[in-house]
Amino acid sequence: xxxEDLFKKVVSHCxxxxxxxxxxxIYDGLSAVYDYGQNGVELRNNIRQYxxxxxxxxxxxxxxxxxxxxxxxxxxxxxxxxxxxSDPMIDNKDSKKRYRADVLLEEHxxxxxxxxxxxVEKARARFGDSFDEAMYRTTNTRVVEYLNAIAHIDNTLKExxxxxxxxxxxxxxxxxxxxxxxxxxxxxxxxxxxxxxxxTNMSAVESGEENLYLRPETAQGIFVxxxxxxxxxxxxxxxGIAQTGKVFRNEIVARQxxxxxxxxxxxxxxxxxxxxxELEWYAYWKEQRLKWHLAxxxxxxxxxxxxxxxxxxxxxxxxxxxxxxxxxxxEVEGIHSRTDFDLSKHEEFSGKKLRYFxxxxxxxxxxxxxxxxxxxxxxxxxxxxAAYQEEAVDGGEVRTVLKLHPALAPVxxxxxxxxxxxxxxxxxxxxxxxxxxxxxxxxxxxxxxxxRYRRMDAIGTPFCITIDHDSIANEDVTIRYRxxxxxxxxxxxxxxxxxxxxxxxxxxxxxxxCI
Ligand code: ATP
Numbered sequence: 001x002x003x004e005d006l007f008k009k010v011v012s013h014c015x016x017x018x019x020x021x022x023x024x025x026i027y028d029g030l031s032a033v034y035d036y037g038q039n040g041v042e043l044r045n046n047i048r049q050y051x052x053x054x055x056x057x058x059x060x061x062x063x064x065x066x067x068x069x070x071x072x073x074x075x076x077x078x079x080x081x082x083x084x085x086s087d088p089m090i091d092n093k094d095s096k097k098r099y100r101a102d103v104l105l106e107e108h109x110x111x112x113x114x115x116x117x118x119x120v121e122k123a124r125a126r127f128g129d130s131f132d133e134a135m136y137r138t139t140n141t142r143v144v145e146y147l148n149a150i151a152h153i154d155n156t157l158k159e160x161x162x163x164x165x166x167x168x169x170x171x172x173x174x175x176x177x178x179x180x181x182x183x184x185x186x187x188x189x190x191x192x193x194x195x196x197x198x199x200t201n202m203s204a205v206e207s208g209e210e211n212l213y214l215r216p217e218t219a220q221g222i223f224v225x226x227x228x229x230x231x232x233x234x235x236x237x238x239x240g241i242a243q244t245g246k247v248f249r250n251e252i253v254a255r256q257x258x259x260x261x262x263x264x265x266x267x268x269x270x271x272x273x274x275x276x277x278e279l280e281w282y283a284y285w286k287e288q289r290l291k292w293h294l295a296x297x298x299x300x301x302x303x304x305x306x307x308x309x310x311x312x313x314x315x316x317x318x319x320x321x322x323x324x325x326x327x328x329x330x331e332v333e334g335i336h337s338r339t340d341f342d343l344s345k346h347e348e349f350s351g352k353k354l355r356y357f358x359x360x361x362x363x364x365x366x367x368x369x370x371x372x373x374x375x376x377x378x379x380x381x382x383x384x385x386a387a388y389q390e391e392a393v394d395g396g397e398v399r400t401v402l403k404l405h406p407a408l409a410p411v412x413x414x415x416x417x418x419x420x421x422x423x424x425x426x427x428x429x430x431x432x433x434x435x436x437x438x439x440x441x442x443x444x445x446x447x448x449x450x451x452r453y454r455r456m457d458a459i460g461t462p463f464c465i466t467i468d469h470d471s472i473a474n475e476d477v478t479i480r481y482r483x484x485x486x487x488x489x490x491x492x493x494x495x496x497x498x499x500x501x502x503x504x505x506x507x508x509x510x511x512x513x514c515i
Contacts, residue, residue, distance in 0.1 A: 001390065007326035010384050011257050013400070017459050019043065019384070020258060032254030032262045034377075039459050042410030042440060044380055046505075048244055050407065051267045051374070053509055054292055055242040062240040062269065063233050067221025069246060075220050076197065076213050078349035079342065085216060086193040088161065088169060089252050092180035093187045100253050101169050101191045104178050105157055109150050116146040158310075166191040196249045214248035219371060221245075222270045223342045226354055226367075230272075237356050237367055238281065240271040244376065256327060258377045265376040272356070272367035275340065281370045282317050282337040289333060289372050290321060295512040296405045298386045304329060314341030323382045332382055333374035340366040383408060387460060393485075402460030403483055406503040412439040413463040413499055414456045420445045428467050431477070431492060439499050457482060462503055465495065 001009070014020040018037035022029035036044055056064045076082045088101040119142055124131045137143055153172065160168035170191045179186055198214045215221065222241045229241050244267040254260050273281045286305070293303060306329075308318040315338055320331040343354045343366045357364045387402040406412070415432045417424035425445050432443045442461065444452055449466060456464050464480040471477050471492075479498065480487045490498065501507060 003326035006385065006388065007257075009390075010326070010381075010388050013388065013458070014040070014257075014384065032251060032260065034258050034261060039410040040380070043383065043404070043408060043460075044376060046408045046410070047379055047383065048265075048267065048376055049505060050296075050508060051292070051376075052242070052244065053505060054512055055240070055269055058509060058513060059240070061235065061238065062242050062271075063229055063235065065222060065225055065229060065241050065243045066245065067218070067225060067243060069215050070202070070212055071215060071220060071224065073211055073213065074349050075224060075346075078345040079220050079223075080345070081197060081213075081216060082195070085197060086195045087252055088166060088191050089194040090170065090173065090191045091189040092183055092185065093189060094185045095180050095183035097180060097182050098252055099180075101166075101173060102157060102161075103253050104173060105153050105169075105176075108176055108178055109153050112146045112150050116143050116150075119143050119146075166193070194250070194252060196251065198248050198250055215245075216249050217247055217373070218243045218245045218266045218268045219270060219342070219373070222268065223346055223354075223369075224350075226270075226272065226343060227352075230356065237358065238271065238273040238277070240269050242267075242269045244268075256325075258381050259325070259330070261377060264378075266373055267376055267379075268371065268373045271370045271372075273370065274358075275365060275368045278337050278339070278368040278370055279317060282335065285370050285372050286319055286335050289335060289374075291515050292512060293321065293323075293332075295508060295515055296383075296408070298382075302386065306331070312336075314339055323386075325382065325385055332378050333372065336371045336373075338369045338371055340368050342369060343367065399454055399457050401457040401482065404460035404462075405508065406462040407505045407508040409460045409462050409503065410440065411442045411456070411459060411461045412503040413465055413495075414442040414444065414452065414461050416443075416449060416452050416464055416466050417445050418449060418466055418468045422469060423472055424467050424469070427472055431465065431467070431495065435496060435499065438496065439503065453480065463499065 017039055019040035021035045021037055023033035023035050024030050052064070055062050089098055090101045090104070091098050116137075119140065120133060120136060123136050123140070124133070137147065153176070156168055156172045160166060160172070167190070170188065173188060173191075174186065177186065180188075197216050200212050200214065202212050222243055225241070229235070230239070233239075244265060246263060247266050248263050251260050251262055254262060258264075269285075271281055271285065290303060290305070294300060302324045304322050304324075306320040306322050308315075308320070311318055315336050317337040319335050321333040321335070322329040323332045346352075347354045347366065354366060355364045356367050383404065384402070387404045389401050389403055390398050391401060393399050402409075413435070415428045417428040428443055428445065432441055435441055442456070446452075453464055460482070462482045464482075466478040466480065468478065475492050476489050477492060477495070478487050479490050479495075
């Protein structure tokens with residue numbers, strides 16, 4: 001299966017099996033907004049729970065928080081979002097489509113880079129072992145031209161954005177002859193900055209004063225509560241505050257399903273430390289966060305770090321954890337060493353001291369912050385892309401199976417009486433009623449057992465528990481393993497322990513603590 005096919009299949013699987021639906025679909029949907037169905041909500045809750053417990057339960061110095069989505073408007077002035085949280089956009093007058101000017105330019109760069117790569121590969125084939133790639137890249141006229149054009153785009157875009165000279169960016173789009181993918185024309189509007197925050201107002205009467213924003217990140221709720229949590233929790237530095245919650249961004253280029261949404265959820269940690277120790281903590285969290293991903297059993301090669309070369313003005317180190325999605329390596333999580341930028345700004349704008357008094361040194365200072373920020377929905381997509389498999393089984397049939405980590409699986413076990421008579425459904429019901437207090441289960445007596453197994457494979461249920469005629473006399477059942485399809489006879493009294501051991505969150509957390 002090629003990557004494009006895989007992605008299409010994951011998207012349609014999500015709809016067919018109740019993981020993700022387009023929002024308000026009966027009204028033709030809403031662009032880049034999605035709803036989670038019966039299986040999606042369970043999977044998403046489990047991913048969130050894994051993150052939450054890894055942060056606030058495994059780490060004694062991390063405390064949780066749930067701040068409101070609405071915040072005082074000054075928050076966003078202080079954080080820089082009112083002035084700087086924007087994307088440069090451009091419209092095509094013929095197709096009426098809106099694009100991010102920087103994305104149009106980046107796509108053009110990708111084309112140039114592919115052309116340069118093609119030239120290099122042709123030369124490699126021609127020269128064989130004696131090929132010196134570095135030399136070729138600096139001497140071959142065509143390759144040099146492509147690489148210079150890429151650098152020219154980088155420099156012009158950077159200068160245009162930094163100086164606010166958006167005319168330069170439009171001129172560059174025209175100079176490169178970039179056309180609208182829909183109309184095919186170069187009939188562009190000027191480039192304008194477009195703030196990504198959604199605004200609303202608090203009072204019934206609209207007035208500038210009351211203008212509110214839907215938060216575009218959860219981090220600011222943590223910064224404004226830093227003193228509240230530190231004092232009420234009597235915590236000493238270093239310590240962290242963890243939060244998950246909905247955020248809203250008016251993304252201009254929303255695409256790739258739930259990869260880029262207008263309403264999504266973040267899981268963020270702000271870790272407060274002593275100035276000067278931040279790079280050590282940054283290295284710690286960089287490693288720790290990758291471990292969190294790998295404990296789920298995803299292949300190591302599917303992940304990579306992407307260190308930022310160009311840093312935001314407030315950061316002194318930044319890295320993305322990228323995953324190899326079917327459309328290439330893309331960011332799933334960002335780790336940033338944010339210095340004391342945010343707390344200093346909030347101190348300045350609020351006039352309230354946001355300092356920590358260190359009883360050991362008798363010093364008072366604004367802590368430095370290391371942030372880890374992951375999108376829950378992007379992690380959801382990653383989890384499905386990594387889990388989706390089609391396998392040939394006996395009889396030339398193909399089964400679709402989601403090889404989800406059992407702790408994340410929406411349903412832990414299906415209870416399946418072989419037939420709808422002879423007391424088997426009653427015994428199934430009894431097992432279900434006994435185990436439902438501890439596990440999310442599914443009980444079904446319709447259709448052949450083979451069909452029922454396939455449906456459970458498709459939603460990633462790790463165990464199917466089948467009750468047959470021998471079960472009644474022997475108090476035992478057959479337990480089928482999703483990944484191997486192996487079947488084992490076990491006593492009914494063993495089921496609880498097996499499910500706890502194999503599907504419980506604690507086994508996953510223990511694994512995380514050991515790697
Ligand atoms: P990108 O470069 O992809 O726009 P970003 O650098 O703006 O992401 P952050 O502001 O660092 O992202 O947000 C942290 C995480 O939130 C990202 O790593 C990603 O997983 C997730 N995220 C960001 N924007 C979106 C979105 N529009 N839809 C879904 N998830 C998102």
